[in-house]
Amino acid sequence: MIWSPLRGGRRIAALFIAATILAILGAAPASAHSSLERSEPQHGGKIAIGGTNLTLWFSEPISAQASVFELRSQDGAPQLITAAVTEAGGRGVVEIGTEPLERGIYELDWAVLSLEDGHIDRGRMVFGAGEIPDVVLDVDTSLPESPVVLLRWLDLAALMLVIGALAVSGRVVGSLTAARNAVRDQVWNIGFVAAVVAIAAGAMTPFFRVPRGDSSLGAWLDVTWSTLIDTPWGQLWLAREIGLVIVAVALWKRSTSRDGSKRTVQVALVALVAVVGLESWAGHASALPRQPELAAFASATHTLAAGVWAGGLGVLACSLIPAMRRNPDVRGPMLSSVWRAFSPMAAIASVVLLATGLYESGRHVPGLDAISSTVYGAGVGTKIVLAAGALTLAGFNTLLINPRLTAPVAKMLGRPVGWAPVSLRRFTRVVVAEALVLLVAVGVAALLTSVASAREIEAAAQETTPQSATVEGMFVTFEVVPAGADQSRVIVGARALIRPQPAPISGVAVDLAPAVTAPTSVALNLIEPGRYEVETAKLGPGAWQVSVAVQRDPASDVVAQFGWTVGVDTSEDTRPFELATTVLAVLLLAGLAGAIQFSRRRRQDPADPMPLVYERSEIQR
Numbered sequence: 001m002i003w004s005p006l007r008g009g010r011r012i013a014a015l016f017i018a019a020t021i022l023a024i025l026g027a028a029p030a031s032a033h034s035s036l037e038r039s040e041p042q043h044g045g046k047i048a049i050g051g052t053n054l055t056l057w058f059s060e061p062i063s064a065q066a067s068v069f070e071l072r073s074q075d076g077a078p079q080l081i082t083a084a085v086t087e088a089g090g091r092g093v094v095e096i097g098t099e100p101l102e103r104g105i106y107e108l109d110w111a112v113l114s115l116e117d118g119h120i121d122r123g124r125m126v127f128g129a130g131e132i133p134d135v136v137l138d139v140d141t142s143l144p145e146s147p148v149v150l151l152r153w154l155d156l157a158a159l160m161l162v163i164g165a166l167a168v169s170g171r172v173v174g175s176l177t178a179a180r181n182a183v184r185d186q187v188w189n190i191g192f193v194a195a196v197v198a199i200a201a202g203a204m205t206p207f208f209r210v211p212r213g214d215s216s217l218g219a220w221l222d223v224t225w226s227t228l229i230d231t232p233w234g235q236l237w238l239a240r241e242i243g244l245v246i247v248a249v250a251l252w253k254r255s256t257s258r259d260g261s262k263r264t265v266q267v268a269l270v271a272l273v274a275v276v277g278l279e280s281w282a283g284h285a286s287a288l289p290r291q292p293e294l295a296a297f298a299s300a301t302h303t304l305a306a307g308v309w310a311g312g313l314g315v316l317a318c319s320l321i322p323a324m325r326r327n328p329d330v331r332g333p334m335l336s337s338v339w340r341a342f343s344p345m346a347a348i349a350s351v352v353l354l355a356t357g358l359y360e361s362g363r364h365v366p367g368l369d370a371i372s373s374t375v376y377g378a379g380v381g382t383k384i385v386l387a388a389g390a391l392t393l394a395g396f397n398t399l400l401i402n403p404r405l406t407a408p409v410a411k412m413l414g415r416p417v418g419w420a421p422v423s424l425r426r427f428t429r430v431v432v433a434e435a436l437v438l439l440v441a442v443g444v445a446a447l448l449t450s451v452a453s454a455r456e457i458e459a460a461a462q463e464t465t466p467q468s469a470t471v472e473g474m475f476v477t478f479e480v481v482p483a484g485a486d487q488s489r490v491i492v493g494a495r496a497l498i499r500p501q502p503a504p505i506s507g508v509a510v511d512l513a514p515a516v517t518a519p520t521s522v523a524l525n526l527i528e529p530g531r532y533e534v535e536t537a538k539l540g541p542g543a544w545q546v547s548v549a550v551q552r553d554p555a556s557d558v559v560a561q562f563g564w565t566v567g568v569d570t571s572e573d574t575r576p577f578e579l580a581t582t583v584l585a586v587l588l589l590a591g592l593a594g595a596i597q598f599s600r601r602r603r604q605d606p607a608d609p610m611p612l613v614y615e616r617s618e619i620q621r
Helices: 010-027 144-168 180-209 217-229 234-254 262-283 292-326 329-363 369-373 375-401 401-414 424-448 454-461 574-605
Strands: 036-040 053-058 068-073 081-088 092-099 104-113 120-129 465-473 474-482 487-496 505-514 522-525 523-528 532-535 542-552 557-564
Touching: 036 120, 053 104, 053 120, 068 081, 068 092, 081 424, 092 104, 144 234, 144 262, 144 292, 144 329, 180 217, 180 234, 217 234, 234 262, 262 542, 329 454, 329 532, 329 542, 329 574, 369 375, 369 523, 375 424, 424 522, 454 542, 465 557, 474 542, 474 557, 487 505, 487 542, 522 532, 523 557
Parallel strands: none
Antiparallel strands: 036 053, 053 092, 068 104, 081 092, 104 120, 465 474, 474 487, 487 532, 505 522, 505 542, 523 532, 542 557
């Protein structure tokens, strides 16, 4: 442990952590980015010349004030529109009215803010007036806006430094025999400043998540505040900010206190664990259809491990190197003691980081092809390369500071006694290079948390084609779309082709029957004129017989028959890539456990470690 808890401290910490876990698991999960489920006309569809009505259905309720819609002709000329946002059946429905459209191709760009998770989703729908455009399914894989990524980068980097400051403040800094108090004070100051920066970045984040559009400043601020207090994402984010404030206060109190209260550090640690847990639950992990709690736990562990390694390295580089320059006579012993204490901690954190990263990659990336076809997949690949580079640099430093590890490596390579992969005079340069590589990796992580995951993009790209039939002057369409892990949404469209209409529609009922069982009858709810929906239990795979009864009063019902095939849902299946990454993660953790056990046995060896002799001429600034 980093420090010895006070009497009752373990019990207090356990209660705090347990309460946080219960709060996280009891909170509504942040679902995937609000995606466009369907539209009329469809993407690539056609409307009549002069048509003035467009309708979009989103998977979640969306904010009317914080959502932006822009219609342009193919040559880029803007078109005047009016947009009305409503909620129906737990979804956002947007009715867009336009001026009469001339023949041509049009593009509708939209940016919507989900009221469920606070995420912004952007997309484009292309349609034609009087002609069919030549388009393919448009899945948004573009990069997010630069300010969003930069702000997230600053936020994550500051959070890493806070974790790192708490990680190295105990045994690592305590291993110093010279300038210990000065280095420790610097560590606490870095942690406090980083916590303040994380608070400021987190406070600005909602303003960048809410698109302003043409709304006034006051309306924009009102929408931002409403997003924070009325959405699950906003509530989790506010709780995260409160946790960071507690961390900052505790670190400030510790940095200004000479007695070094360990209880204050305990409070900071417990609050920091809560912050990381809340942030993980508000991210991609909780949107997964299967075992979201395990994925969120892996994400939180990944963040903590990254903070121990990358954040701890950054804090040591910023606090130890200046102390070495002020004390040139003891640079060598300072390096030896600190890095020998930090290396095991960093090694464990790096293995945990790789294992949890592999597991998360398998959960959020459907397959290897997504690495080259999506921004998220490319980011995962880049992050792996950067982590490998940082591990290589860390290995050089570890071999230099630990002669007992260097000796067998030198023997295998045929090198003389005392060989090291880098000279001691370049040690600080390698440390700085490792920290910079990890800083870039944090930037890539900021990008990954700002875009839709590859699995979310795959789910958004899945389309269903409604079946249609014309019966007794009625045009009837039928469609079934997923509505969560255990539900399906049945959608029926019904409109009369004969004018005047013989009788108004009073209701719609559907009989659903697999090929070998009795039918299940469900009544649909009117969503808007001509559109009826209902959510029912998830339809199992196989062939279904569907009978749609359009009820008219006083005329007789119109009955349309459809055959509907439900494929095997693979969204919750363990895929080959996920299985492979999970197995690799388990092997890494098993290897780590074995290495720790082996190290404990080696420590029982009474032989003294090989001393490392420093020559002052070797140690340069």
